[in-house]
Amino acid sequence: MNGYSPLSYKTDLKPVWCPGCGDFGVLNSLYRALAELKIEPHDTVVVSGIGCSSRLPGYVEAYGFNSLHGRALPIATGAKLASPALKVIAVGGDGDGVAIGGNHFLHAARRNTDLTYIMMDNEIYGLTKGQAAPTTPIGDKTKSTTYGNPEAAVDPCALAISFGATWVGRGFSGDVKGTAELMKLAIAHKGFAFLDIISPCVTWRGDDQHKEIRAKLRTLPAGYDKTKRTSADAYTNEADVVTTGVLFEVEHPTLIDEILEIRWKAQGDKQPPTRKDLLKAFTPSF
């Protein structure tokens, strides 16, 4: 690849998303973040599940994997552990990540696997045409909640923090520049980074969703302490506002660090492993 520009990460495949879909903004933010971090396509893997947003890997000039519904994270974990030098980015929707794939979200986070997980959160199942997801607000009428949704919604950021993610942020797809900045931080973070991007579905959540969300946007206050889990309590599960920014960030050994530490101790070595040892340990010889 000659130089790093957002356009150089674009493939020839034209997105199949509806006009006005928030996922266009997420894709453009990702192009921008990859270019600004100067990440080589051959060092990057984008893994998705199933859903509208999970079409994204095909649109990024990198290794791509459109996997099974809810299963992006285990596949991303396998790719990262087998080849730790790769930047592994898992992407998908809210239905994919907190419904059918909810268990994987828990375990990838608690292991602090060195992955970036980007959720395109539209509060609905879009690809199957508008059924309630676990993120759909209580009371909402959808195609599967004819008389109103009886279930309380979950906030993926609150889940991620409680699951043990070491970096958690929220963005809005209508703010391409701001979301790209959050993506850069998430990708650069060592450990499990979760970025929830509010990405309007104009087809199944109404034409005005962009406007409505924009009116609810807030940023974190000055002096916000992102290293405390309890700080995020006030900015998750919000009813009438959407707070964007880095909600939580701590340093903690990653899964690979822990595995190497255990191996090092078990073998009685005096020196901690070097990057070369690490690659040797995890890269097959063929």
Next chain:
Amino acid sequence: MSRILATGNYAAGQALALAGEANRNARGCCAGAYPITPQTEIIEYLRGAVFTKGRIVPVESEHSAMGVCIGASMSGARAFTASSSNGLAYMTENIFAAGYYRLPIVLIAVNRTLGPPWNIWVDQGDSLALRDAAWLQFYCSTHQDLVDTILMAFRVAEDPRILLPVMVAMDGFVSSHTQMVVDVPSQELVDQYLPLCNVPQRLDHSRPATMGGLTWPRETERHRRDIQEAMERVPLVLEEAREEFYAVFGRRPDGAVAAEHTGDAETLLIASSTMAETARDVVRRRRTREEKIGLLRIKQFRPFPRAEVQQIVRGAKRIGVLDRNHSPGSGGIFWGEVAATLQGSGVLLQDYITGIGGGDVTPDVIENIIDDLNGRTASSEPLWQEVAV
């Protein structure tokens, strides 16, 4: 009885809702519901339906959808759901559990090829992968066949001589999303046709019991043999269900198989689902040219109707099986069953795998298959009749 113009999904949703409501004077009905193309409209219909005593529960995955059905059926409710493709694949663990628990659950399988690569169109690979799950399987060819088979499915599944779950399959999009005129019976008639659901092993506070304990080999062998014996009683119970259907609704749905011009046929096609309807037109056209050709539609795949197949194909010189499915390393799955059924008969039996991943099997495709079959002096390995779309 009302005649309506409906899609296969809408018709299936109506039939399930009627059957569920018919159990209102017992323990009601319950379904776990999760969307997947092309069946989503069925669960949407059910979520909008109003039941006197029933709950349709939106869940987080297909695995959980069948889990809800298992719990509901164990509590004595009439339980049902619908899924497709990888949804069925993900549901598989609980599908086996439902069969092995002997729970009379009805599942609508809207056939769609399994991914990856991702494709939302029809082939039967998804439900046929579940052929060994202790479920009865029916493959429907028209919307009327679908409605009637769903109603019969509850009657057969809940019969104390059977007590096994039933999968009713239709072709994704070709059936699920196209409209046909269909007679949907009144609630009153469905109430008359379906007895109140009685699951004898249901949870009962007067008989506390733990389901699914640890067994020794001899108990496991007995359990599997019991299932086989129940499967062997299906022909009798299905026949009774058809006769009663005729008595209540005034029409007699197809049973395990349906034969068309097979009496003197020298060339015989075997097909299932909507492909059988296309084949029927081709066979009728060829009959006008006085060709001795016939069609056998296999509707019931589990238990496999060996006796019916053996009897119907007896006079045929050459048989072509149209398979919209594929077992890698073997061939068409209907062909494999037919070959086992006809072993030693000496008849020329050729497999044609076609319409995989939703390829449109038009009359011309079937004409070509018949021409190939008529020109054969020996069978070959399964042939792929690819259809470009």
